[in-house]
Each structure stands twice: as structure tokens, then as C-alpha cells.
Amino acid sequence: MDKFTTLTGIAAPMPLVNIDTDMIIPKNFLKTIKRSGLGANLFDEMRFDREGNEIADFVLNQPQYRETQILIAGDNFGCGSSREHAPWAIADFGIKCIVSTSFADIFFNNCFKNGILPIVLPKEQVELLMKDAEKGANARMTVDLETQEITTSDGEVITFDVDSHRKHCLLNGLDDIGQTMEKAAAIDSFEATASAVRPWV
Amino acid sequence: MSPKTLYDKIWDAHVAHEADDGTCLLYIDRHLVHEVTSPQAFEGLRMAGRKVRAPEKTIAVPDHNVPTTLDREKGIENEESRIQVDALDKNAKEFGVHYYPVSDIRQGIVHIVGPEQGWTLPGMTVVCGDSHTATHGAFGALAHGIGTSEVEHVLATQTLIQKKSKNMKVEVTGKLNAGVTAKDITLAVIGETGTAGGTGYVIEYCGEAIRDLSMEGRMTVCNMAIEGGARAGLIAPDEKTFEYCKGRPHAPKGAEWEQALEYWKTLFTDEGAHFDKVITLKGEDIQPVVTWGTSPEDVLPITATVPHPEDFEGGKVDAVKRAIDYMGLTAGQKLTDIEIDTVFIGSCTNGRIEDLRAAAAILKGKKIKDGLRAMVVPGSGLVRAQAEEEGLADIFKEAGFEWRLAGCSMCLAMNPDQLAPGERCAATSNRNFEGRQGYKGRTHLVSPGMAAAAALTGHLTDVREVI
Numbered sequence: 001m002d003k004f005t006t007l008t009g010i011a012a013p014m015p016l017v018n019i020d021t022d023m024i025i026p027k028n029f030l031k032t033i034k035r036s037g038l039g040a041n042l043f044d045e046m047r048f049d050r051e052g053n054e055i056a057d058f059v060l061n062q063p064q065y066r067e068t069q070i071l072i073a074g075d076n077f078g079c080g081s082s083r084e085h086a087p088w089a090i091a092d093f094g095i096k097c098i099v100s101t102s103f104a105d106i107f108f109n110n111c112f113k114n115g116i117l118p119i120v121l122p123k124e125q126v127e128l129l130m131k132d133a134e135k136g137a138n139a140r141m142t143v144d145l146e147t148q149e150i151t152t153s154d155g156e157v158i159t160f161d162v163d164s165h166r167k168h169c170l171l172n173g174l175d176d177i178g179q180t181m182e183k184a185a186a187i188d189s190f191e192a193t194a195s196a197v198r199p200w201v
Numbered sequence: 202m203s204p205k206t207l208y209d210k211i212w213d214a215h216v217a218h219e220a221d222d223g224t225c226l227l228y229i230d231r232h233l234v235h236e237v238t239s240p241q242a243f244e245g246l247r248m249a250g251r252k253v254r255a256p257e258k259t260i261a262v263p264d265h266n267v268p269t270t271l272d273r274e275k276g277i278e279n280e281e282s283r284i285q286v287d288a289l290d291k292n293a294k295e296f297g298v299h300y301y302p303v304s305d306i307r308q309g310i311v312h313i314v315g316p317e318q319g320w321t322l323p324g325m326t327v328v329c330g331d332s333h334t335a336t337h338g339a340f341g342a343l344a345h346g347i348g349t350s351e352v353e354h355v356l357a358t359q360t361l362i363q364k365k366s367k368n369m370k371v372e373v374t375g376k377l378n379a380g381v382t383a384k385d386i387t388l389a390v391i392g393e394t395g396t397a398g399g400t401g402y403v404i405e406y407c408g409e410a411i412r413d414l415s416m417e418g419r420m421t422v423c424n425m426a427i428e429g430g431a432r433a434g435l436i437a438p439d440e441k442t443f444e445y446c447k448g449r450p451h452a453p454k455g456a457e458w459e460q461a462l463e464y465w466k467t468l469f470t471d472e473g474a475h476f477d478k479v480i481t482l483k484g485e486d487i488q489p490v491v492t493w494g495t496s497p498e499d500v501l502p503i504t505a506t507v508p509h510p511e512d513f514e515g516g517k518v519d520a521v522k523r524a525i526d527y528m529g530l531t532a533g534q535k536l537t538d539i540e541i542d543t544v545f546i547g548s549c550t551n552g553r554i555e556d557l558r559a560a561a562a563i564l565k566g567k568k569i570k571d572g573l574r575a576m577v578v579p580g581s582g583l584v585r586a587q588a589e590e591e592g593l594a595d596i597f598k599e600a601g602f603e604w605r606l607a608g609c610s611m612c613l614a615m616n617p618d619q620l621a622p623g624e625r626c627a628a629t630s631n632r633n634f635e636g637r638q639g640y641k642g643r644t645h646l647v648s649p650g651m652a653a654a655a656a657l658t659g660h661l662t663d664v665r666e667v668i
């Protein structure tokens with residue numbers, strides 16, 4: 001997994017609430033057996049008409065947001081299915097950080113597994129960042145995971161919370177499976193005890 | 202010992218390791234796998250030279266992509282879908298997990314097959330790369346959806362990295378009125394809490410109205426816990442649960458059954474246990490409901506009218522405007538005036554035998570509206586066989602419904618069963634998102650009875666008028 005340390009980039013505003021995983025990556029793109037290449041179809045039905053032409057007023061189609069790396073989103077981002085294709089598409093497009101007042105649980109987990117940092121902030125702060133993002137390409141934000149700070153284009157600093165284990169993994173690009181396998185002894189002994197107590201499992 | 206909730210008890214019984222910061226390795230008793238979210242996980246194992254740690258606890262079945270038309274032995278026409286199903290065939294064999302291929306009568310939607318085969322049992326931890334894994338919570342099992350990286354993690358280690366959620370209690374008191382079903386309960390709860398109301402929580406559903414539900418109904422309720430944002434939904438097991446499990450192919454037998462039963466009877470929330478959030482609904486207040494918009498929280502009693510965007514606040518105002526526009530409705534329009542052209546009965550929410558019985562009871566001896574497309578897609582091959590034996594299939598066919606083979610079908614329209622742009626469907630599934638049932642398709646979520654009623658009249662209909 002790619003490391004996430006600091007990121008300075010363009011932020012795009014997407015104030016719509018309840019952006020679901022079907023919007024992020026429609027199901028016709030779930031038929032792949034690979035993880036890569038999904039960025040081309042990120043937000044497909046909002047981004048393109050059925051002839052494949054770009055819909056001009058969709059935020060990521062606007063010239064100033066084509067290089068977006070940070071998304072400032074409305075409440076409950078990523079609700080819906082468990083498809084990891086959603087964060088795969090987001091990461092493949094080049095977006096590394098999403099800020100919202102809330103995220104759906106599975107989507108939130110999936111982000112961390114793919115080098116994306118989802119940040120939850122109170123409403124007022126999300127609104128402030130939304131305003132900053134509306135300024136377009138001239139307004140670059142910086143997200144620093146080590147210090148847990150976002151710096152707006154005006155130099156305003158907002159701090160955020162992040163789970164310590166997840167922070168550690170993102171900062172170092174660590175793969176969960178390898179780490180868990182180091183605890184194989186604990187799993188073995190749990191299995192032995194559990195199968196004595198609940199042999200039918 | 203301080204009193205524990207049901208969630209606390211199951212959680213505590215499955216922690217294999219706890220780090221200083223509270224991050225746990227939760228041991229997984231059952232891992233269900235389907236073709237859409239698993240290929241990359243198996244590929245990951247292969248690349249790292251890893252095995253499936255507990256193949257005997259891993260069950261795979263193709264459901265999302267499979268054709269449900271009667272000619273399905275011809276194979277899958279769409280190349281990408283075929284590749285996904287073939288990949289599951291290959292992976293299941295190579296890694297030695299339990300497998301129900303398309304040709305097996307036990308094949309069906311993974312969340313219907315698990316309980317039906319007795320894989321899902323009280324007190325277990327159950328995961329699947331699918332958000333509706335919450336369904337299995339109906340057995341008092343801690344069950345939730347995971348992403349593909351986590352699927353790979355569970356395959357390799359039989360554990361999941363987790364932090365404990367908060368406890369939420371949803372109590373539905375009293376009796377339900379005629380025409381009101383488990384589907385109406387679960388939608389009414391989401392209407393109350395919103396789609397993010399459960400975020401960070403595991404919900405335990407309780408109260409007389411929940412106790413009175415059959416196992417099928419309880420699965421319907423838990424199935425949509427995820428639409429309320431919760432990590433999982435739970436219902437404490439009771440005699441009905443034990444009765445349902447008894448004799449299933451993978452349920453314990455003999456002395457082991459007795460031992461299991463003794464353990465299962467300890468699975469309830471202790472008197473005085475703490476819940477971080479409590480919601481109470483009166484069973485009598487719940488009416489048959491329908492969704493009008495593009496989020497499951499956009500739910501109203503069938504007797505209501507399409508809302509006005511001004512009635513909402515904040516970001517929801519624009520979302521409601523967009524939803525009304527997408528759905529092709531007018532604020533103030535009566536919900537019963539909304540005409541439909543498709544009816545879909547099926548999915549892991551409402552594709553079980555009881556659902557088919559409820560719909561058939563309304564359709565018996567009647568014909569659906571001319572020109573309407575209507576289909577029943579049983580949740581599994583066994584549900585289908587049972588419905589044929591009970592004569593339900595004939596009722597559907599005589600009424601004008603297509604009688605399909607088992608799969609997810611038009612619930613998410615990854616197979617050829619899709620809505621055309623602008624088409625409107627009364628569906629017993631669980632998501633009404635934009636494009637869910639086909640590009641620009643419009644979905645109204647309802648109970649099986651309401652879907653049958655709509656099929657008869659050609660518009661959204663109060664089921665109480667046809668029973």
C-alpha cells in the first residue's frame with residue numbers, strides 16, 4: 001500500500017448529502033476481476049452522458065478541478081454497498097483524502113485499506129473547507145497526517161482526529177494481513193479454546 | 202459482573218487479540234463469499250502465496266451476476282459476468298472452500314443460502330463482502346459486510362481488525378396492524394433515524410412486534426440495518442430461532458445440538474445493560490410504507506403525498522429536489538397516483554418463502570395490470586422448489602408474473618434484468634439509489650404484499666385495500 005504522509009493539492013466541493021457507492025462507481029463497472037483502472041468511471045453517471053460525453057457542470061469536469069486530490073463532501077458519504085471498487089475508483093482517479101461530517105462505516109474502513117484518508121469534521125469546519133474548495137485551482141489545501149492538521153489556502157489550520165492504529169498503517173504504508181499474521185499464535189490459541197467451548201462452530 | 206448487551210456477549214466471545222489502543226482481532230466463525238467482491242481477494246492470496254486459513258468455515262456461492270431466466274444452463278452471455286462466475290468456480294476449487302455452483306439446487310442469494318443450509322447459527326460472527334450480511338443478525342449472530350481487502354484478510358487469517366461499535370436499541374412495541382410487515386418496520390425505523398442514524402452502532406431490535414415476527418421477517422428487518430447506517434443488526438435468539446435451525450444440514454446434531462442450545466440460551470441482553478442510544482416505535486403506529494425518493498430514508502406511509510423540498514433542512518433540500526426530479530414526481534402528488542411499469546419481487550430482503558406466500562395471497566385468482574412487466578425471483582433454488590410445491594408458482598404465473606430462477610437479479614441489475622431509462626418499478630429489494638435497477642431507472646421500495654397490490658392496479662397501492 002502507498003504511504004500517506006502529507007498531501008498538498010486541489011480540493012473539490014461536493015456538498016450533496018448521501019453520496020452512495022452506486023453514484024461513486026455504478027454496478028456495471030463491478031464486473032472487473034482487477035483493482036486498477038476504475039478511475040476512468042468514477043462518478044460515471046454524474047460525470048458522463050450516455051454517449052460518453054462529459055457533463056460540463058459536474059465538478060470534476062470543470063477545468064479547475066481536473067487534478068483534484070481532496071474531496072470535501074456532504075454528510076454520510078459512501079453509504080450503500082460494501083464494494084471496495086468505490087475507494088479503488090477514487091484512488092485511481094488521484095483523490096487521496098475525503099473530508100465530510102460523516103461516512104458510511106464500510107466505506108470508511110475500505111478507504112484506509114487503499115491509502116485514502118477519510119477525515120470526519122464538525123459541520124462548521126466542513127463548511128469552511130467547502131468554501132475554500134470553491135475557490136478552485138488557486139486554493140490548494142495541505143493535509144498533514146503526522147500532525148493531524150489541514151491548512152486551508154488562507155493559512156487557517158484545522159486539526160482532526162484519526163485512529164492511532166490506522167494512522168500508523170497509513171503513514172508507513174503497512175499491509176494489514178502481514179501484521180495480523182504476526183499474531184498467528186494468538187489466533188491459534190483462540191481457535192483451540194473456542195473449539196472446545198463451541199465445538200459445533 | 203456488569204450487565205452486558207447481546208452484542209457485548211458475542212463480541213467478548215470472539216476477541217482473539219486486543220492491542221493497547223483497543224483495536225481487536227475478531228475471530229470469524231463463518232465467511233460467506235460471492236463472485237463480485239472476491240476475485241481480487243483470492244488473487245491477492247495467490248500473489249502472496251497464502252492459503253485460506255479455514256476453508257471449512259468459508260462458503261461460496263455465485264448470485265449477483267447469474268442469469269435468472271429459465272434457459273440459464275445455456276451459460277452467461279455477458280463476457281465480464283461469465284469471467285467473474287468462472288473465477289469463483291476456479292477459486293472455490295483451488296482453495297477448497299464449500300461451494301454451491303449455479304447448477305446446484307441450493308444455489309441462491311448468499312444471505313438466503315447461509316441460514317437455509319444452517320451455516321448461520323446464533324452467537325456466531327459472520328462476514329461477507331456484501332453490505333447485506335446484516336441479514337444474519339436475525340439469528341443473534343454478529344454479522345456485517347466487509348470490503349474486498351477485508352475479505353482477503355479473513356481468508357488469510359480468519360480474523361478481522363475491528364474496534365467495538367456502540368450499542369443501540371430499537372424497540373418496536375405492541376402489535377402490528379393488518380397489512381403491515383417486517384419490511385414496513387425496517388423502513389419505518391430508517392425513516393425515523395435517517396440513513397446515517399445508525400453509523401457507529403450495532404442495533405439490537407427488540408420488543409413485542411419483533412418477537413412476533415417469523416425468522417423470515419426478522420431477517421428482513423436485520424437485512425436493512427445497513428440502510429440505517431448501522432454496522433450490524435441483531436435479534437436475540439429464542440425458540441423460533443432454535444426451531445428454524447434444527448435439522449438444517451450444517452446445524453449441530455445430537456449431543457452437540459444440546460450443548461449448542463444451552464449456550465444459545467445465554468444469548469440475550471442482561472437486565473440493566475447500557476445502550477448508547479435507544480429508539481422506540483409503537484407497532485400500532487406503523488403503516489404500510491413506500492419510498493418516494495432515491496435514499497431509503499425517503500420513506501412515507503402509502504397514504505401520504507410527495508414532500509416539498511422546503512420541508513427539509515441543510516444539504517437535504519438539494520438532495521430532495523434532485524430526488525423528486527430524478528424520480529419524475531411532483532411535490533404534493535399522492536403516492537397512490539404514481540403509476541408503475543415494473544414489479545420486482547425478490548432479493549435478500551424479501552426473497553424468502555414467507556414473502557412469496559404474502560404476495561401470492563394477494564394475487565390468487567387475479568391478473569396483473571395489462572402491459573406491466575412483473576417478475577418473481579426466488580431467493581434460492583430451494584425457496585423456488587418449495588414455492589412450486591405449495592402451488593405459489595402457479596398463482597404467480599396465472600396472474601401474469603414471470604417465474605424465475607434464483608439470484609440477485611433486478612435488485613442491482615448486474616445481470617440482464619434491468620429497468621430502461623425512465624421506467625418505474627415497485628420493488629421488494631432494499632435500495633432505491635439512482636441507477637440501482639438500471640440507468641435512470643426509478644425504484645419504489647415496498648413489502649411483497651404492496652408489490653403484489655401495485656401489480657394488480659398498475660400504480661402504488663395501499664395493500665389494505667386489496668386484502
Ligand code: SF4
Pocket residue numbers: 264265310311312331333548549550608609612613630631
Ligand atoms: S439481493 Fe440485492 S442486496 Fe441482496 S445480496 Fe443480492 S444484490 Fe445485494
